[in-house]
Amino acid sequence: MVLFLGIRYARTLIGALVAGSLADRCGRIEAVVFGSLWALLGALLQASAYTIAWMTCARVIAGIGGAIDCVIPVWSTDVSSHSARGAFLAIEFLMILFFFSIQWS
Numbered sequence: 001m002v003l004f005l006g007i008r009y010a011r012t013l014i015g016a017l018v019a020g021s022l023a024d025r026c027g028r029i030e031a032v033v034f035g036s037l038w039a040l041l042g043a044l045l046q047a048s049a050y051t052i053a054w055m056t057c058a059r060v061i062a063g064i065g066g067a068i069d070c071v072i073p074v075w076s077t078d079v080s081s082h083s084a085r086g087a088f089l090a091i092e093f094l095m096i097l098f099f100f101s102i103q104w105s
Contacts, residue, residue: 010060011062012066015035019035020071032072032075035065038064038065038066039065042063045061076088
């Protein structure tokens, strides 16, 4: 169990480092689509995993795509009005906290 938690943080670090430069080069929407496809591929591989090694590799792939979450708040502040910007960010972070609490309960 500890191995999977460590992999989660390592994959998030890798994905976050890649996500910022990808969003700057390609654009934020393209980076979100790219990350979503990686996360989908990782989820499919996790669902079809037969061994621990397969599951570990699938979690790394899903984490690289899932770390695109650092681009979404920046994109939402770009497209929202000045008066609604704080509400958008608050809702996004509350949803993240809510789903993490569901995941770990």
